Amino acid sequence: MPALPTFDCKLITGVVYAATAIGLFKLASMTYSFLSLITSLFLLPPVDFKVYGAKKGAWAVVTGASEGIGQEFAKQLASRGLNIVLISRTQSKLEQIATDIETKYKVQTKVVAADCSKNTPELYALLSRAIEELPVSVLINNVGRSHEGPVPLVETPDEEVENILTINNLFLVKMTKLCIPVIDKAIASKKASRGLIVNVGSFAGLFPTPYLATYSGSKSFLQNFSQALSVELKSQKIDVELVLAYFVTTALSAIRRSSFFIPTPKDFVAATLRNMGRRGGAQDRFATSSPYPSHALLQYVAHNTVGVYSELLANATFKAMKATRAKRLKKLQRQKEAKAE
Ligand SMILES: NC(=O)c1ccc[n+]([C@@H]2O[C@H](COP(=O)([O-])OP(=O)(O)OC[C@H]3O[C@@H](n4cnc5c(N)ncnc54)[C@H](OP(=O)(O)O)[C@@H]3O)[C@@H](O)[C@H]2O)c1
Ligand SMILES: *[C@@H]1O[C@H](CO)[C@@H](O)[C@H](O)[C@H]1NC(C)=O
Ligand SMILES: CC(=O)N[C@H]1CO[C@H](CO)[C@@H](O)[C@@H]1O
Numbered sequence: 217m218p219a220l221p222t223f224d225c226k227l228i229t230g231v232v233y234a235a236t237a238i239g240l241f242k243l244a245s246m247t248y249s250f251l252s253l254i255t256s257l258f259l260l261p262p263v264d265f266k267v268y269g270a271k272k273g274a275w276a277v278v279t280g281a282s283e284g285i286g287q288e289f290a291k292q293l294a295s296r297g298l299n300i301v302l303i304s305r306t307q308s309k310l311e312q313i314a315t316d317i318e319t320k321y322k323v324q325t326k327v328v329a330a331d332c333s334k335n336t337p338e339l340y341a342l343l344s345r346a347i348e349e350l351p352v353s354v355l356i357n358n359v360g361r362s363h364e365g366p367v368p369l370v371e372t373p374d375e376e377v378e379n380i381l382t383i384n385n386l387f388l389v390k391m392t393k394l395c396i397p398v399i400d401k402a403i404a405s406k407k408a409s410r411g412l413i414v415n416v417g418s419f420a421g422l423f424p425t426p427y428l429a430t431y432s433g434s435k436s437f438l439q440n441f442s443q444a445l446s447v448e449l450k451s452q453k454i455d456v457e458l459v460l461a462y463f464v465t466t467a468l469s470a471i472r473r474s475s476f477f478i479p480t481p482k483d484f485v486a487a488t489l490r491n492m493g494r495r496g497g498a499q500d501r502f503a504t505s506s507p508y509p510s511h512a513l514l515q516y517v518a519h520n521t522v523g524v525y526s527e528l529l530a531n532a533t534f535k536a537m538k539a540t541r542a543k544r545l546k547k548l549q550r551q552k553e554a555k556a557e
Contacts, residue, residue, distance in 0.1 A: 249499040256494035263492040269353040269408030271297035280359030282309040284466035288485035294321040353408035366427035366541040384434035411454035424530040427537040446503035462511040
């Protein structure tokens with residue numbers, strides 16, 4: 217039997233060693249990031265909002281504050297001792313929540329009824345007037361719009377596409393721009409030692425989501441916008457954080473029952489504030505947090521296996537979206553028939 221040429225043996229041994237080394241390195245880095253995930257979400261004490269001016273008379277601005285995740289941000293920041301500016305379209309809902317907050321948490325509130333989908337100078341003038349004299353140290357860019365349901369791009373109404381991009385991107389950028397000098401002033405006047413800008417992102421920006429393509433793209437915009445801005449504002453003592461959520465039980469997701477992977481807004485925001493500034497499940501990206509434990513696990517596993525931006529995952533998401541769309545169309549058809557009777 218002819219012996220294998222020695223150089224082949226050396227080559228094979230070399231490849232095996234290299235593969236083992238890469239494997240061990242990968243294993244070690246995965247173990248390290250998993251331990252960091254656990255530490256950041258469970259072992260470290262809750263973040264203290266004193267640095268952001270809690271109980272020192274500083275204010276937090278929350279957009280989309282009348283429902284869902286935004287309403288919880290308003291309440292839970294108030295419970296930490298921040299005064300709150302609440303923004304959404306509906307004055308009556310805002311006033312109700314503001315009254316509840318003032319009674320329960322003994323902080324001040326201000327409400328601004330405004331439609332964030334109207335990209336007009338009047339809108340930004342109104343918002344600017346409302347906040348410029350307040351020591352604002354925290355901005356929660358929460359307002360967001362998604363599609364009415366999963367839909368192919370060509371069938372998406374223009375109004376829907378424009379609203380999603382205006383609210384989720386253009387408004388968020390301009391609102392942020394407007395708030396930075398106000399936050400600077402609050403820090404200069406010692407109402408807070410640091411400022412905080414939170415952008416509410418979504419797993420739709422992490423996994424390309426067919427049939428919600430415009431929403432998916434609008435949320436992935438926030439990834440690099442938030443990271444770039446976080447570096448830009450570091451020396452100004454303003455922290456910028458993209459917060460990633462998978463499903464949460466709100467009107468936007470149209471999911472009513474909470475489960476292991478789908479928290480209520482209350483539980484989601486509690487985890488978010490507790491872990492503010494810590495990466496959680498977003499170990500692979502700075503200025504980003506995936507703060508809810510089961511979401512963090514999902515992201516960690518996706519990142520370390522198929523990859524969050526992979527075609528495989530996009531294919532799987534497409535299948536789920538097709539099923540959701542079919543169910544929704546059937547339901548709409550039934551409603552139409554019921555009306556006709
Ligand atoms: N729910 C989820 O599963 C999920 C998952 C990932 C990310 N997110 C993100 O979380 C954020 C909050 O979503 P949510 O689920 O809490 O939504 P939601 O329950 O539908 O609440 C949306 C809030 O925004 C306000 N709003 C809507 N359109 C507005 C407009 N044109 N101008 C001003 N205010 C407006 C609404 O109040 P009015 O009707 O009074 O204006 C309401 O207070 C969004 O950025 C969303 O993309 C949600
Ligand atoms: C995704 O689906 C398409 C069409 O069904 C297929 O051609 C492609 O190979 C799939 N990709 C992966 C990575 O599964
Ligand atoms: C275009 C681009 O630079 N995208 C980056 C945005 O941020 C994510 C997460 O940190 C990167 O993976 C992308 O490459």
